[in-house]
Amino acid sequence: MRDRQYLEGQINSINGLQATLTDNIDLIELGEMEGDDEVVAEAEKALIGLKTQTDRMQVETLLSGEADANDCYVEVHAGAGGTESQDWANMLLRMYTRWAERQGHKVEVMEVHDGEEAGIKSATILVKGHNAYGWLKTESGVHRLVRISPFDSQARRHTSFSSIWVYPVIDDSIDIEVSESDVRIDTYRASGAGGQHVNTTDSAVRITHIETGIVVQCQNDRSQHKNRATAWDMLRARLYEAELQRREEEANAETAQKSEIGWGHQIRSYVLQPYQMVKDLRTGIESTAPNDVLDGNLDAFMEAALAQRVGKSDEDD
Structure with missing residues (x-):
């Protein structure tokens, strides 16, 4: 249907x-x-x-990958730099949430780890909508911000980094088997908003896949059982995304954009001072309206990155 x-x-x-x-x-x-x-x-x-x-x-029409039509998870991780990078991570989280809302997609917050003073250390959202993964998959990588820091009393210019990782929700047609002996499961007390109950019980769940080092965590429900089930789904999705990544690396004979979270893997720069410019370092696409981009106007960047990826695949074929 x-x-x-x-x-x-x-x-x-x-x-x-x-x-x-x-x-x-x-x-x-x-x-x-x-x-x-x-x-x-x-x-x-x-x-x-x-x-x-x-x-x-x-x-x-270029979104023909086996998981392109699926919903997806979007992870945001602040880089080194403390409050400044954590605030940047929060700005990116809002940007992708606004983009999803513009497309008519639904967004669910799976987990958020707040920063000490402002922003977030990390967060995971679930974006539900047709072709959500197909559009967002090219956003994986490191995003760089240059601005006058609102947290610097001397109003100096700061450069901050945060990373984005996008992976698809897997449906019943994709079978990923993971044994409990292959993982380590930890429970902990949820942080952030959620009412008294969610913060007074060890309802949050973290699962670590021992072989790959992949870590997923969920704290969006009061029930540890539900969070555990969701975390298992997220782990299977991450393992599936890793397999897709491996296939793409072999097909293209090049290192994937998100092979590691390293600040040398920048895909886009957002400059607010001394001039205003957003530039994608892969495609050369630019925008002189960073506020619009940060408000979710990302289609031009996504379209160019997607067309470039499909073009490379055609050349390899």
Whole structure:
């Protein structure tokens, strides 16, 4: 039923695009015949909007990976730098939450570790929506911020780093087997908001996969049992993402963007002072409106990175 609804939606979108194109072409012809410049201008404006919509749909046709249509987890980790980097991590968390909301996706907070003074040390959110992983997968990597620090009494410019890791939610069609003997399970008291009960019991769960060192944690529910089940799902998803990463590395014969959380693996820079610029270091795409980008306007960066990734795959083939 989900696949059917998606296909019906795609067909309706195509039919709608065709109808809008035909209607506005007719309006332009009519406006030119009657000398009505206002009608012509409105129709031309509608066609420009139509092109933006069709460009996005064209990029979506590139989302053909086996997990691209799935929901996904987004992890944010603050880098070295204390409060400054933790505040930057919180800004990134808001940016991806706002992007998801713009797409009509649902966002669930799985866990948050607050910073000592401000911001967050780390957080994991679940983004639910069609092609969520396909769009967000190119965002994995290190993000760099340059700004006048609001935490510096001397108003000096600071550079901060935070890392993003995106991995897909796996569904019933993907079987990942993990034995309890392969992991270490720890429980701890949840931190942050959540009411009295969530902070007075050891309901939070952390699972460490011994062989790979992968760590997942969940504290979004009062029930340790539910958090444990969710953490297992997250671990299977991380292991699946690691396998996808390995396959991509072999296919492309190059190191993946997120092979390690190291500050040499920067994918994008956000400069707020002394000038304003967001630049993707992989594709060269730039924006002179960083506030819009930080408010979730990421489509241009995602589209370019996705097209570049697909282009490299075609060259390797």
